Every structure is written in structure tokens, then in C-alpha cells.
Amino acid sequence: MDVLISSATMCISPKNPFLVRSARPGSLILPKPRSPANSVRFHRVAAVAAARATAIDLSDPEWKLKYQRDFEERFNIPHITDAFPDAEAIPSTFCLKMRSPTYINNKDRVLLKVINYSSPASAGAVCIDPDCTWIEQWVQRAGPRENIYFRPEDVKAAIVTCGGLCPGLNDVIRLIVITLEIYGVKNIVGIPFGYRGFSDKNLPEIPLSRKVVQNIHLSGGSLLGVSRGGPTVTEIVDSMEERGINMLFVLGGNGTHAGANAIHNECVKRRMKVAVVGVPKTIDNDILHMDKTFGFDTAVEEAQRAINSAYIEAHSAYHGIGVVKLMGRSSGFIAMQASLASGQVDICLIPEVPFNFHGPDGVLKHLNYLIETKGSAVVCVAEGAGQSFLENTNAKDASGNKVLGDIGVHIQQETKKYFKENGVAADVKYIDPTYMIRAVRANASDGILCTVLGQNAVHGAFAGYSGITVGIINNHYAYLPIPEVIAYDKSVDPNSRMWHRCLTSTGQPDFL
Ligand SMILES: Nc1ncnc2c1ncn2[C@@H]1O[C@H](COP(=O)(O)OP(=O)(O)O)[C@@H](O)[C@H]1O
Ligand SMILES: O=P(O)(O)OC[C@H]1O[C@](O)(COP(=O)(O)O)[C@@H](O)[C@@H]1O
Ligand SMILES: [Mg+2]
Numbered sequence: 001m002d003v004l005i006s007s008a009t010m011c012i013s014p015k016n017p018f019l020v021r022s023a024r025p026g027s028l029i030l031p032k033p034r035s036p037a038n039s040v041r042f043h044r045v046a047a048v049a050a051a052r053a054t055a056i057d058l059s060d061p062e063w064k065l066k067y068q069r070d071f072e073e074r075f076n077i078p079h080i081t082d083a084f085p086d087a088e089a090i091p092s093t094f095c096l097k098m099r100s101p102t103y104i105n106n107k108d109r110v111l112l113k114v115i116n117y118s119s120p121a122s123a124g125a126v127c128i129d130p131d132c133t134w135i136e137q138w139v140q141r142a143g144p145r146e147n148i149y150f151r152p153e154d155v156k157a158a159i160v161t162c163g164g165l166c167p168g169l170n171d172v173i174r175l176i177v178i179t180l181e182i183y184g185v186k187n188i189v190g191i192p193f194g195y196r197g198f199s200d201k202n203l204p205e206i207p208l209s210r211k212v213v214q215n216i217h218l219s220g221g222s223l224l225g226v227s228r229g230g231p232t233v234t235e236i237v238d239s240m241e242e243r244g245i246n247m248l249f250v251l252g253g254n255g256t257h258a259g260a261n262a263i264h265n266e267c268v269k270r271r272m273k274v275a276v277v278g279v280p281k282t283i284d285n286d287i288l289h290m291d292k293t294f295g296f297d298t299a300v301e302e303a304q305r306a307i308n309s310a311y312i313e314a315h316s317a318y319h320g321i322g323v324v325k326l327m328g329r330s331s332g333f334i335a336m337q338a339s340l341a342s343g344q345v346d347i348c349l350i351p352e353v354p355f356n357f358h359g360p361d362g363v364l365k366h367l368n369y370l371i372e373t374k375g376s377a378v379v380c381v382a383e384g385a386g387q388s389f390l391e392n393t394n395a396k397d398a399s400g401n402k403v404l405g406d407i408g409v410h411i412q413q414e415t416k417k418y419f420k421e422n423g424v425a426a427d428v429k430y431i432d433p434t435y436m437i438r439a440v441r442a443n444a445s446d447g448i449l450c451t452v453l454g455q456n457a458v459h460g461a462f463a464g465y466s467g468i469t470v471g472i473i474n475n476h477y478a479y480l481p482i483p484e485v486i487a488y489d490k491s492v493d494p495n496s497r498m499w500h501r502c503l504t505s506t507g508q509p510d511f512l
Contacts, residue, residue, distance in 0.1 A: 058129050067128060068135055075112075075139050077479050080149050080275065080464040083268050087464065089147035093184045094462070104143035104459075110478040112137040112289060124496040139289075142456040142470050142477040149464030150247065150275070152184030157461075158245045159208065161222040162194035162230075162252035162259070163399070166283045166295035167302075168442035168450040169251060170216040170223055175454030176249050176279075177213045183462055189245075190223065194252075195230035195259060198239040205243070217450075220441040228255075229398025233262040237270065247275045247461045253282035254486040255399050257469060261482040264467035275461035278469035278482060279453050283438060286331040286489040289480060290471035294450045296334070298443045299327065303338035306433035307380060311344040314376040317427040321367060321377050321415055325408030325432045328382035329401070331491040335382035336502045346370050346377045347508050349407075351384035352492045353499070355511035357414055363511050364418045371419075371426065381407050383434075408432055452477055 056063050056070070080087050094101055117125040117132045128135060157180050161169050173190070180188050190206035191197035197205075206212075206224060216223045231239075236259070240248065250260040257278050264276040280287040285296040303326050310322025326335045332350020339345035347363060347370075349355055356362040363379075370377035383404055390405030397403055412430040419426035442450060449472060456470045456477050468479045492499055 056128075063129075064133060064135060068137075071135075071137055074484060075137075075481060077140050077465050077481050078264070078268075078467040080273060080466060083271060084273055087149050087273065089149055089464075090151065092144060092146055092148045092462070093152050094144050094148075094179075094182055094459070101144055103146040104141050106145060106463075108141035108143075109138035110141050110473050110476045112139050112473060112478075114474050123500070124493055139473065140479045142460060142479050144459040145463040148183075148462040150462055153186070155180075155183075155185045155247055156187040156189070156244045157185055157247040157249065158189050158191050158205070158240075158243070159224065159249045160191040160194060160197065160251070161224050161226050161281070162250070162256040163226060163228060163281065164253075164283070165221055165226060165438040166281045167220055167298035167438070167440050168294040168446045169221065169226075169281060170213075170219065171442050171447050171450030172251055172279050172281075172294065172454040172457075173208075173223055174213040174217050175451045176458055177208045178210050179455045179458040180247075181210050183458065185247075189243075193225040194227035194256075195236060196227045197224075198236045199231035217447065218441065220439045222251075227398075228401070233259065233266050236263055237266040237272075240267075240274065241270070241272065246273060248277070249457050249461070250276065250278045251281045252278070253280065253284075254287065254489065255401070256281070257287075257482050257486045260469075261467055261486075264482070267466070275464065275466045277457045277461045277465065279457050280469055280471060280485065283334070284328050284331050284489075285333040286329075286491065287471070288485045288487060288490045290473060290485070290490075291475065292449075292472065294446050294453060295442065296337075296446075297449075298440060298446045299334050299437050300337045300341055301443055302437040302440050303334055303433065304342045306431050306437070307338055307342040307344055307378065310429065310431050311342075311378050313429045314378055314427075317376070317429070319371050319375065319419075319424065319426045321371070321379065321426055321428045323379045323381065323408055323411050323415070323428065323430045325381050325383055325406070325430070325434070327434055327437065329384045329404065330489045332382040332385065333492060335380050335385075336492055336499060339380045340498075340502050340505050343505060344378055345380045345506050346374075347379045348502055348506050349379065349381040349385040349511075350492055351382055351387070353385075353494050355386065357386070357389060357411075357511075358418075361509065361511055363411075364415065366509060366511070367415060368419070368422070368424065371424065379411060381411060383407060386410070406432075 056067050116134045120127045177188055188208040190208050192203040197203045260276050260278045267274040280293045282293045283295045283299045285293050287293050306324050310324045314320035314322035328334050330351055335350050339348040357364055367377055386407045395403040408430050412428050415428050453470050460479050467482055469482050
């Protein structure tokens with residue numbers, strides 16, 4: 001569970017079960033937004049989640065039942081019949097050439113959490129109460145339904161890709177289009193350059209068909225283009241009304257999904273029979289509840305190449321130090337996984353784990369030790385790490401995301417200075433492979449994930465769901481209500497086995 005509810009007087013942090021904070025009885029603890037620039041956005045979303053979650057009084061003998069009911073309500077996915085109770089269901093038009101498809105029953109569920117922790121002290125434990133009481137948490141299974149709520153001939157489907165690039169965008173677009181055609185949809189368009197394409201009159205819709213998308217997965221990027229910022233939700237929905245779009249597939253991260261949810265709500269308010277379905281795209285892997293998001297595997301694989309280059313440079317130089325900065329605004333998943341996978345990293349720094357540069361336990365002292373003992377060293381740092389050491393410019397990008405200082409450059413400069421001051425030779429090389437990684441095409445495992453997610457997005461829309469997103473959970477596929485996946489950024493748990501494995505691999509000490 002991501003939001004922890006207090007016991008009579010205490011509550012335990014969901015991210016760090018060892019951290020017990022006092023709280024008012026019955027109060028609800030929501031994680032603090034990580035980035036100040038995003039705080040308005042995440043406070044807003046968190047408030048939605050908070051409003052929907054019932055504070056649980058653990059002294060109530062019925063608390064478990066109430067908790068379960070609350071969970072079911074929160075993870076219930078909006079359906080077109082909520083606003084249109086008389087909406088007609090027709091037999092599915094999804095048909096395969098060779099055989100008739102098997103369907104998902106609406107009552108099928110996927111288990112969200114699969115470990116029954118016996119104690120909050122267990123590594124990575126996420127507990128609801130101090131006894132770590134086991135509560136089954138079921139979410140909706142994704143897939144084709146026997147009955148659908150849209151006649152294919154009445155559908156105008158649109159696809160939009162927002163935010164930064166991520167490997168696999170084209171794979172998802174491709175499968176959405178192909179699946180829509182299998183249902184019988186003829187009117188499919190791409191909205192160019194993210195949400196901007198809804199308002200910029202100079203950007204015409206891109207007609208899509210199997211023929212157009214057949215080979216797009218062979219290259220990275222997005223056939224449709226991406227952007228940050230753009231029109232207001234009102235303008236987007238006005239544009240959808242004008243264009244007659246009644247199915248919208250939104251590929252993007254937390255910002256895009258906040259937009260998609262707002263679009264869904266606005267459509268409900270205007271009584272438009274529209275399905276808005278998200279497919280989470282975040283190379284940083286910071287969307288809640290999912291095993292991973294598409295593009296992440298590819299990013300880790302590609303990041304290893306940069307780490308390997310940094311290693312070779314460092315290893316070939318006299319007292320060489322290689323610094324690689326990887327993506328991860330507020331979550332260090334790519335840096336952690338790539339460090340683990342490569343086995344060539346001596347120091348991995350992520351936003352979730354504080355560290356000092358200077359002082360007897362600082363990064364620089366350890367680098368000095370590595371140079372003395374090994375002769376070279378490799379540092380892998382996530383872009384959001386160590387921001388407190390950098391000047392805060394308060395600058396924001398077009399989407400309102402905080403523009404971060406370059407921690408890689410900072411490490412390079414500080415390291416050079418430190419070794420110079422100590423009269424020790426050091427050859428410091430810095431690599432920032434961000435845009436090289438983001439632009440590659442998806443690897444095989446991401447390609448498959450994209451295929452499944454794209455197909456399921458279309459099944460969800462035809463099944464009449466809206467305001468939902470699709471994800472892989474414990475190797476199964478599920479539909480989730482958007483507010484629950486973007487309540488805050490998923491981040492690396494410093495108490496998790498994975499982070500501890502990373503520390504084992506690098507051999508680094510605590511830099512505090
Ligand atoms: N809270 C929000 N409500 C509506 N739209 C948003 C919100 N936050 C971001 N957006 C829009 O979503 C798009 C992508 O957001 P961004 O943060 O750049 O990328 P990502 O979706 O990958 O997080 C942008 O066009 C931005 O204007
Ligand atoms: O230079 P840009 O396009 O703003 O992208 C930088 C950002 O893109 C990312 O790679 C992914 O961010 P999004 O999920 O918001 O697209 C971040 O790690 C990074 O901060
Ligand atoms: Mg984002």
C-alpha cells in the first residue's frame with residue numbers, strides 16, 4: 001500500500017517502514033512531493049488520492065474490512081455507464097483471423113502485492129499496520145471483454161505522445177493502431193507534438209493505419225512527435241469535441257497522466273461519451289504500482305554502454321575517473337539498475353540516498369582511496385542526486401518541471417579541484433548519454449511489453465473504461481485508475497534488497 005494510515009498515535013512511513021513518526025489518531029500520511037517545482041501538481045494529485053482514501057482507525061475491530069472496502073473503491077476504474085447508465089453494450093468486434101479470441105471476465109482481478117511481510121523490519125516491507133497484517137489488494141485485470149461500448153464505425157480514435165522521448169513509443173502507437181483496426185475502427189489519427197497538437201492550427205492530424213505504422217517500431221522516437229507544456233485542459237477538450245474524437249490514447253508520464261485524468265473528468269462534466277486511456281511512458285520508471293514501465297529495460301541496457309565507455313576511459317588513463325550521469329529526476333532506478341548490471345561502477349549516487357562530497361566520509365575521500373588502491377574509478381550518478389549542492393535557479397520547463405542543475409559537471413569539477421589541491425594526478429572524464437539513450441529503439445523485452453500495453457489500452461477503451469491506465473503488475477496486466485498511479489513519484493527504497501545489492505556490487509560506503 002502506498003499511503004499508510006496511522007495507528008492510534010503512530011504511523012510508519014510507507015517508503016521507510018523503520019521511520020516511525022507521530023501523528024494525530026486517524027490521520028493519513030501522504031508522502032511529501034520530492035521536487036518543489038512539482039509540488040503544486042503533486043499536492044493536487046495527492047489531495048485527490050487523500051480525499052478518496054478513508055482514514056483508518058486501527059483500534060476499530062472492523063478496520064481491516066473497512067480498509068479493504070476503501071481500497072476497492074479507490075482502485076475501482078471509471079466506466080462509461082457511470083455517467084451513461086443506459087449505454088448499450090454490443091458483442092465484441094475484436095476478432096482474430098485464425099481463431100476466436102478468449103475474453104477477460106469483468107470480475108477477474110490481479111493481486112497488487114504478493115509478499116506477506118511478517119514484520120515491518122523485513123527488507124522492503126510495506127505494511128498497513130505495525131503488525132503487518134496481510135490484506136489482499138486486488139486490481140482489475142486488463143484484456144478484451146466480451147461486450148464493448150463503442151461501435152467501431154462510430155469511433156474516431158486519437159493517439160498523443162507527450163513529455164520526453166522514451167524507447168518504445170512507436171511500438172505502442174503501432175499496436176494501438178493495429179488493434180483498433182482489428183476491432184474495425186477506420187478513423188484513427190495521431191495528434192502531432194503532444195498536447196500542443198490540440199491547439200496549434202499549423203499542426204494537422206496525422207492519419208494512421210496499419211500501413212502507416214507497420215515498420216515504425218524499427219526506429220526510436222515518436223512518429224507523432226512529443227512536447228512539453230501546451231494548451232489547457234479546456235482547450236484540449238474543446239478541440240476533441242470539434243474533431244469528434246471519442247477515444248483518446250495518451251502516452252506519457254506523470255504529467256501527461258495528470259492531463260489525461262483532467263481530460264477524462266472534463267469529458268464526464270460535459271457529458272461526452274469518450275474513453276481516455278493512458279499508457280505510462282517514463283524512462284525514469286517512476287510510476288507507482290507497476291513492475292516497470294516500457295523503455296526502462298532498454299534504457300538500462302543502453303546506459304551500460306555509457307558506463308562501459310567511462311570504465312574503459314578511466315581504466316586506460318593514469319588515475320582515471322569516469323563520471324556518468326543517467327536520467328532520473330527524482331528516482332534513481334536507471335542509475336541503480338545500470339550500476340548493478342554493468343558491475344563496473346564503484347560509486348552510485350541516487351536522489352533517494354543523501355551523501356556528502358567533502359569530509360572524511362565523503363565521495364571525494366572514497367575516490368581518493370579508490371585511486372590509491374585500484375588506480376581508477378567509475379561514478380554513476382542520477383540527474384536528480386545531490387541537487388542541494390547546486391545553485392537553485394528556480395527555473396522550470398514548459399510543463400512546470402524543475403530544471404535541474406548538472407550534477408555530473410559538478411562532480412567532475414569538484415573531483416578535479418580536490419585532487420589538484422591534494423597534489424594527486426587525476427584524469428576525470430564526464431559522459432552524459434541522456435539523449436542517446438532516450439532516442440534508441442526498444443529492445444526485445446520492451447518491444448513485447450509495448451505490444452501488450454498498446455493492445456490492452458484499446459481493449460480497455462472498447463470495454464468502456466475511461467480515466468484509466470494500463471500496467472504490468474507481478475507479470476500480469478492490469479487497469480488502474482490514473483490518480484492512484486501518479487499520487488507521487490515511485491522511488492528507490494533505500495531499505496530494499498535491490499539497493500543493498502547495488503551497494504554490495506559497488507562496494508561503496510555510506511557517504512555521511
Ligand atoms: N497537472 C497537470 N495537469 C494537466 N496537464 C499536465 C499536468 N502536468 C503536466 N501536464 C502536461 O503533460 C504534458 C507532459 O508533461 P511532462 O511533465 O513534460 O512529461 P511527463 O508526462 O513525461 O511527466 C505536458 O504537455 C504538460 O503540459
Ligand atoms: O531535456 P528534456 O526533454 O526536458 O528531458 C529531460 C528529462 O527527461 C527524462 O529523461 C524523462 O522525463 P519525462 O518522463 O518527464 O519525459 C528525465 O529523466 C529528464 O529530466
Ligand atoms: Mg514527468
